[in-house]
Amino acid sequence: MDEVITKSNLKAEVEESNKYRLLLSEEVIQKRIKELAAEISADYEGRCPVFIGVLNGSFIFVADLIRELSIDCEVDFFKLSSYGDAMKSSGSVRLKKDIDCHLEGRDVIVAEDIVDSGRSVRYLDSKINKMNPTSIRFVTLLVKWDKAKLNRKIDYVGFSIPPDFVVGFGLDCAQKLRNLKAVYVMDESP
Numbered sequence: 366m367d368e369v370i371t372k373s374n375l376k377a378e379v380e381e382s383n384k385y386r387l388l389l390s391e392e393v394i395q396k397r398i399k400e401l402a403a404e405i406s407a408d409y410e411g412r413c414p415v416f417i418g419v420l421n422g423s424f425i426f427v428a429d430l431i432r433e434l435s436i437d438c439e440v441d442f443f444k445l446s447s448y449g450d451a452m453k454s455s456g457s458v459r460l461k462k463d464i465d466c467h468l469e470g471r472d473v474i475v476a477e478d479i480v481d482s483g484r485s486v487r488y489l490d491s492k493i494n495k496m497n498p499t500s501i502r503f504v505t506l507l508v509k510w511d512k513a514k515l516n517r518k519i520d521y522v523g524f525s526i527p528p529d530f531v532v533g534f535g536l537d538c539a540q541k542l543r544n545l546k547a548v549y550v551m552d553e554s555p
């Protein structure tokens with residue numbers, strides 16, 4: 366893996382070589398985001414939910430999702446860390462940046478790039494519930510159902526994917542490859 370991430374242009378390597386498996390194309394992702402936005406817009410009609418994105422991975426998803434909404438919304442971000450630069454979750458969730466907005470009496474929609482072990486969702490659900498929101502729902506672009514251990518439902522799911530390590534569309538490998546427009550599978554031993 367070290368050899369991979371020190372390549373001079375890893376993005377080009379992923380996009381142009383056929384060593385990496387394309388999992389979700391740009392077109393497929395954008396179509397699904399429009400569907401999710403339509404569903405959320407209908408569910409929250411006449412309301413103004415606060416989207417809480419989880420940095421860093423969700424920034425592209427949040428940007429694309431909220432621009433497809435037909436309702437008003439507000440946006441803020443938590444920054445969490447669980448993976449560091451590794452390809453496996455460290456097992457503990459740390460808060461690296463808090464939100465500035467008040468969530469009491471608000472409709473909150475937490476937006477994740479991917480639900481993997483489910484630890485981040487559990488952490489955020491409990492943290493946000495203590496802030497007395499009117500409602501709290503979760504939207505995620507991706508979920509690894511086989512791995513996720515959850516005691517709450519994920520209200521809006523873009524795609525259910527196998528438990529492989531994936532990159533692109535906000536998801537990184539050692540901080541790189543967030544700027545891929547599609548999602549690729551990156552095996553541990555390419």
Ligand code: IMP
Nearest residue numbers: 422480481482483484485530531536537
């Ligand atoms: P959790 O294990 O559900 O708490 O997920 C924690 C975070 O790990 C996610 O929000 C992602 O930022 C990151 N993550 C999980 N799976 C992957 C992956 O396959 N590629 C890149 N990042 C991932």
Ligand code: MG
Nearest residue numbers: 419422423478
């Ligand atoms: Mg994340």
